[in-house]
Every structure is written in structure tokens, then in C-alpha cells.
Amino acid sequence: MFNNLAIDVALGLIFIYLLYSLLASILQELLARIFNTRARLLTKGLRRMLEDDDHSTELGVFGRFTFFNWIYELGWSVVYFFSPFYRSPFLKKFYAAPAITFLGENSARARPAYLSPKTFSQTIVHLLRSSNNDTYDTDSAALKAALLHNQLLLPPATRAHMEQLFEDAGQDVKQFRILLEDWFNETMTRTSGWYRKQTQTWLLVIGLGIAGSFNVDSIAIARILMKDKTVREQMVQLAASRNPGYTPITDTLIRKNMLHRDSAYYRQDTAIRIFVTDTTLIGVYAQLRNDAGEARNVLGISRQCVQDTSSGRLIIRCGYTHPYQQNGWLILAGWFITALAISLGAPFWFDLLGRVVKFRTTVPPNSTTTNNGQPQQLV
Template sequence: MIGNVALDVVIGLVFIYLLYSLYATILMEIISSILGLRARNLCYALSRMLMDEDDLGSSGSNFLARLGTTITRFTGKSWNLKNPELYNKFFSQPSIKYLSSGGLGHRPSYLSAENFSKALIDSIKVDRVEVGELLKIQLGLRIWAITKEEEPTAGPEQLVIAGQIKKLLDQRNPDLVQFRTLLEQWYSGIPMDLEFDIALPSEQSDTIRQIESMLHDANNDLVKFKILLENWYNDTMERASGWFKQTTQAILILIGAGLAVGFDVDTIKIMKKLSKDTEAREQLVQMAIDFNARNEGLIQKMNNGKDTLRVENQLNTRLDSLSSIKQTLEADIQSARSMVVTPPSDDSSIFGYLLTILALSLGAPFWFDLLNKLVKLRTSSAAPARSGGEAGSIDSDVSNRNIINRVG
């Protein structure tokens, strides 16, 4: 087989990286599915939206809290958030509660913007008052702090008013005028019309103030208000996708470290082996070419499989698909390892392992795309060489016949 030695070594090394990257990605997806990491990431994103950030005072404490949140983000919780009442009420809504499977991952892993806006509005508004939908939302925003289970900033008189408002909410048809009177007393005698068009106090929840601001931007139009809520959710989900990638990247690095050491995937040793062993190099290159031709849609198949995680009852199907691909890869890895195995006496280098870990962290799509380009480059460079060889053979035959004719 005619080929450039350096190119063949690179193809062999890239093929090794691809096999182990695919294996690491599949292991990461299985771990993610079993532990419900997508659901945890969604919960974390929603907690950032619906809870308030706690000011811990010193910059050192804030730094430690943010560092702890970054490390434990995969749990779906944050160390520096407070006021979870709206967050808890949001997840108690039927439209959210029944999206989950009720299993290990008891929270949904996917939520549409429409479901978010509906559940949030249902969490805020006061249903028992016989007024329009918009007034129910406005009223709910203003009594939110009053109806919290604990209000540490409230004085004795305000606690009495809060108790009266809670009793009023328990009635079947609360009186709107009485509501207005109690709210005026709560907000230090500020007159309030039936539209409750007053600013929220500065000590109010940041989240409630954010929602109130969007309601004001919508000019008290319910349809526009829902659109603004959905835009807010979509913007947060874009950032949440980045958070999830950071989490999975960290998991990939840990898995890559385990594979590099456990399977003795030392980049430097593999390069030396492929550079010296012609037979191993040619066999590995042929394996890479066959694998590339046989698995053109593998990456696309794995990416499409990720979308099925939006539907939690397809979790078992997803795991079965990944397990099937994993078994096939294990056979390919075993074959590839047999070609680049080195004697046990050959010392492994930490630097070689680090190079492997770094390479695996780049992900399978990167190495699959690179392998595809290298195989095409090798094929295109080999074709002119074969054409030139055939042309030279024809010219030689013609010349030989001419010599024979002259001699004869």
C-alpha cells in the first residue's frame, strides 16, 4: 500500500482518539440519562430565574459561594439563592408536575416556553378574586411578599394585616374593596386604585420586581406579557445550554482520564509504535478507512438521539441504543489496541496521558470530521501516484516493443 508515513501515523492516531472519544461520549450520555443531568440543569436554570441571589456580604464569601455553585451545578441547586417560594409553587403546578416520570429524575428535563409562561402566571395570580385575568396577576404580584410563610422584615401591625389577607384569600369570593383597603394599609397608606397601579417597594423580591417590570413593558397587555415571559425563558435556556456543556465537558475529562490510564492510551507510545511498525500502521489505517466508510451517519445518529431525551418515557430506548453502539465500539477498540500494544516494560509518560486526555476532551465530532478529511486527503494523494505508475508502465511497454521491432 503506497502512502505517506507521517500522514498514516496521524490517521492512525486520530482513529484511536475517535474510538475512545466516542466511547467516552457514550459513557457520558448514559451517566447523564441515568442521573437526570438535563433535568438538574433545567432546575438550576429555573432557580436562577425564580429565586433571589443572596448577598453574603464579603467578596470572599461571595466568591466561595459562586465557586461552590459552579462545582455542584450538576445537582440542580445553588448555594447563594434565597426565597424559594415562587420556585416551589411553580413546580407544584399541574402543568409542570405531570411532565416528569416520577422516577429518579423527578423533575422534567425539557420545558417549552409556553408551558413556562402558563405555569408562572398560574403561580402568581390570585384565582379566588372575581376580576379579570390581568388584575389577578397584578394582585398576586402585590400580595406575594405578604402571603409568604415567613416575612422577617414585617412589623407587628403588618403581621396582623398579613393574617387578615391570608384569611381573605381562603374565602370563596374575596371582596376586592377589602383587598384594596388591606393592601393600602400594608403599603403604608399609599392610595391604590382598582388596577393596583403602584410601584413595588424596594425590599420586594428581585424576581417579583423583574416580572412586574415585564408586565409594565407589556403595557398591561396579557398577550404581550406572555411573550415577554417566554422570551425571558428562551434567553435563559440559551445560557443553560452553555452551563450543561460545561458540566458534560467536565465529565468527559474525568472519563477521558479514566480511559487513558485504564486502557494505557499513551499518545507518545502510540506515535512511536506506529512510526516504527509498518504492518501495524497499515492495518490501523485500513481499519480507519473502513470505519469511516461504515459509520458516515454515526455522529448524526448520536445527536438525533439526544433530542429524544425531551420525552422522558423514551429513556429506556435511548439507553438501549447507546448500549448497542457501545458494544460495537468495544470490539473496534479491542482490535485497534492489539495493533498498537507495547511491551509492559516500556514506561508510560504522564505527558502522553495528558495529551490523550486533552484530545478526548475535544469530543467525537471533532475527530470524526478530521478523520474524514484525512482519509479523503490520503485517497486523493494516492490516486495521482497510481496514475503516474500506470502511465510509466505503458510507456515502458511501448519502448520495449519498439526495441524488439528494430532488432528483428
């Protein structure tokens, strides 16, 4: 069995990062549900497809610079947050279609967070076919006339692309739907990437908040684990006792629900996917907070407020009690390191913790095992 200082310090730090990464993931998921971010990003992806959503031309020469584009797009994100269909008439018609409207959970969450390629292509075909007042012998003729006369007021680039897809399909409606679904899948792949980037940004911001509020100073924690054998052993025991309980949280709650690469938009097993209630999330959050408090007690890192009356007035001063937390800049650096670690996500630290635990419990090559199962060094 490998059991040395470096491994135990690494094990303690990895457990701390896993614990607070899980806490941050739960908070991020609760915020995602409150602000309905999955549905908003799905709308953003559809807007990119159906509304020629490119504002860079409005910036003129400044549109060549990434920084100005980022600021400008951030402003438009605020506009779309409050008015998702602003300057998007066709997108509004798309969401008003019965096949899309009835997918919403309720009036507060009228827009769906998940959409299948089949529903997308079917809705587009229905909108094109119903836009004609005239009667046509075939659906192909109706779609061709709809694209030609553009009674739906499709944006120029979107209309041109649909016309090309219709011609590529040989003006066959079934093949046209297949090409629409391929287009949708390709766009949703990009949108899933946007969601992962947004999730990592949220985890970084939440991680900074957690590090500051819980005083998770990576530098101080590493120094404590290296210097104090008792704390190190207690932390290893805490990690060993809590790790099995974190398996269902990481695997079921986070991997299969929150952070699945396509979970924000579409999965083939949507009908049987596991839906986690808000009550469950709050219960898991309470459990993780208790574990965080226990870990903080083991490490002995805390804030303390004292009353100062030396000046004749009652002044309450709050500070850090641990001797390893006397330098404010080092504390900030420790918090920032913690936030960066949290932004990597709980699955990363869960897998790494499993590898370290397995390595730590491995019998070294130069040892054998006694009858009671304890490793015995070979002479």
C-alpha cells in the same frame, strides 16, 4: 493518492481519538441518564430566573474572588442535588403545577428534562392568576393584583422583573406571555452553555479514566505508528473499515441527541426527536469496546503481570510490556494528552478523520489515472 508517513500517523491517531471519544460520549450519556443531569440543570436555570439565586453576597468580601465563589457554589450544588427546592418556595410551586408535574417521566424522574417557552409562560400566568382569592373582571387585573400583593411570595428581584415585564407588555396578558417566553429562551441559552461546559468536563474526567484503564498512551502510540510500517498499515485499514459504522453513531446518536446545542432543554422538534434507549447505548458501548480491544491488539500495547518468587514469597508484579512504555512520567503525559483529545468530543474527530481520509485518497495534481483506476505519475 497521497500516502506518506505523516498522513498515516495522523490518520491512526485521529482514529484512536475518535474511537475513545465515542466510548467516552456513550459513558457520559449513561451517567447523565443515571443522575438525570439535564433535569437538574433545567432546575438550576429556572432557579436563577425565579429565586434570585445569588449566593455571592453571603461570602462578604470573599465573594469578590472567583475561587471562593466557585468553591461556595460547588457546595450549594451538592445541597441542591439532594434537595432541589431548598430555600426555593416559588420554584417548588412552579414544579407542583399540573402543567409541569405531568411532564415528568416517572416518580424517579419527576422533574422534566425538557420544557417549552409556551409551557413556562402559561404556568407562570396560571400561578399568578390563581393566587388571588378575589374575583376580577379581566385576567390583566388579576395579574396586576397578584404582583402587587405578592401572595406567591416571589423573591424581590424576580417580582420586580415580572412587574417591569408586565408594564412593558402594556398590562396585556398575551404580550406579557411573549415577554416571559423571551426571558425563558435567553436563560435557556445560558443554561445550554452550562450543559456543554459540564459535558466537556465530564468527557475530560472520563477520558482520564479511559486512558488509564485502556492504556491509551498517545506518546507511545505515535512512536509505534512512526516506527512500525506494518502496524501503521493495519491501523489505516482498521480506520477505513470502521469509519462507515461510526457515521450513524456520531451523527444520529451524538449530534442530534446528546450534544445538540439545545438538546438538554428545549427544541422545536421535541415531539419528533429521536429517543435512544438505554439498551441501544449499552449495545453501542459493547461494540466500541470490541473495536478498542482490536486496536489495542494491533498496537501491541498491554499490561502484563508476572509472578516473582526470588524473595521466597510469591509477588505478582504488573507492568507495561512495550519498550516505548518504560518511562512512567511519559506514560502519564500520554494519558493526559489522550484525555484532552477525548474532551474535544467525537464530532470533532469524526469530521477531522473524514477530511484526512479524503485528502489521503485525493489524486495529486502531477498524476493521472490509468484504465484500472490506479493513479499514475506523470513524467
